[in-house]
Amino acid sequence: MLVQARSAVQDDWRLAQMRALLARRNPGAAEEPPVDILESWARCLDAGLDFSRPVPLAVVEDADLRRRRDEAGRVRELALVELEMLFQQIAGSNFLLAFADTDGIVLDRYADQRFATSHAGAGIPAGSLWTESAAGTNGLGTALACGRSVAVNGPEHFFGQFCDISCTAAPIRDADGRIVGALDASSYFDTRQRHTQALVQMAAAHIENVLLAEQRAAHLVVAIHPRPEFIGTLSAGLLAFGGDGCVSAFNARAAGLLSGLAVRRGTAFEDLFNEPFERFVARLHGSGTRLRDALGSVLAVSCLQPGGIAARRPSVPVSAPASTGRLPRPAASLPAAGEVAEDAAVQQAYTLAAAAVRRGLPVLIQGETGSGKELLARHAHAASGRPGPFVPVNCGAVPAELFEAELFGYVGGAFTGARRQGHEGLLAAAHRGTLLLDEVGELPLPLQAALLRFLDDGLLRPVGGRQLKAVDVQVLAATHVELAQAAAQGRFRADLLYRLDAVTVRLPPLRQRTDFEAAADHALRALQADARLTPAALRRLAEHAWPGNFRELRACLARALLVHPTGLLDAGDVAGVLPPSQREAPGPGLSRLQQGATQAVxxxxxxxxxxxxxxxxxxxxxxxxxRHLREAGALD
Incomplete structure (x- = not known):
């Protein structure tokens, strides 16, 4: 008893000490310090930290940072999309946004230029460690320690050196409930905004919802809410059920909506709802279904993901969430059944592009010529759910002097040869849809400035016209050249590059794809349904460098089928149609004149x-x- 009494006295003394220090740091504060802050300070004291002796900020080596980024994988991909969206929402507010892994290491950061170059911003570099034991009470470290969203405002930081910063952070959990990272928004204490914590929480919740759907792809995932109009929003609760009818995953909102019930992994459906699981699945529809929980409350229900359960029950239709919400549509994140995408890098590109366009972010698609950039763009358009058309334009195929009129349209009589009735232009034609700027590196410099203005305000003015017109267009750009290098050489506007590559996805060349055999077989069957390649033919094709990627592959296979219309192609059949420069021995067939021309090109x-x-x-x-570039193997 004496020991317990002494411990209680010590705790009271430490609590009083912490409150006194907080009051001295922030004399104008009228409210009691938040419990989360006092508990964090107590943990810092238990870890042996001293208010008056700040610990030097630890920063990991570049190699360790790269490894951690790779290990973060899918969580980091989703976090980057959310950070891009947040950055657009609070740009100009002197903010720094960060994503950290479970060890409290900042993997990525976005910052306004003013904040990034300030003492405060420079003190939060990529690779820095922000656990409580390393940096005291702070947004990232405290959110990871307590497992919930927190705000640490100025003087509430354990170490005084951070008192001019306010930060709000939220942990990210996977479908199993494990913390897999955290998001943070930091700003100056005197310019903090109250809505920032809500924005960070929403971003973290969206990541968690996507992870739940993807990590429970084979399960039935439903959204619930008392009001049906909120089913397609972040206010909805998500529940995943396995084939046994037991909960396999749920989000925090579902636990809140079913307060008073045992919402845990392994809980039977019947313990939560007043209906047998089998009967519920048999009558489940994408929208309009209602369900009564075990306490008698009525909830609207929508099937977000039928998984294997619905696949075994034809009466259950597949449905997507409301188009106005932010809930994921995992079925549209990967290529359709008619496309080949077994390669992990290709799957990653498709998934990231789909997530980006659902948030309305511009996407830059990079890859060699013929690697499938337009196919990916078409998939992104389908994943966006936009009702307008997909409009591709090859920036290198339209003469520079006509490009502005083609892109922005023109009024009647705007120039010699113009149509009397005028022309609406490609941007207007893509209203409520998607515009793909293929080979965007070929866009003339004057047009780059005009495109930048349109991307900034969404208003276009036809050539020769005076009236501005608002156009809603999802812009995608594709290129086989490095635009950063082109910008450094003055051949591409740097500000346009920054605007176009809000999210960048890269498609690997055909020679690097792990699904080459499946891709080759798919390309052949698209030309002739009953055709097939022998294992030896596939091996021979895999030896080729394929500088033209899928275009070159289809051309070679088409030539082989002309010679062998039966459709059974062996190694010798495909070797005979490969370009001479890619066969084992090019030989002396190339004349000096031809060699000189190739070198000049x-x-x-x-x-x-x-x-x-x-x-x-x-x-x-x-x-x-x-042709010369392919012969030299110099095509990017």
């Missing part, structure tokens, strides 16, 4: 960085340029 291409510019400068066709 390659040199000009490397100087100009563009197929179109190379063709114009050498006064040859683009086809000729492509």
């Amino acid at each position: 390659v040199a000009e291409y490397r100087r100009s960085g563009s197929v179109s510019r190379t063709a114009r400068n050498l006064r040859v066709s683009r086809t000729t340029v492509y």
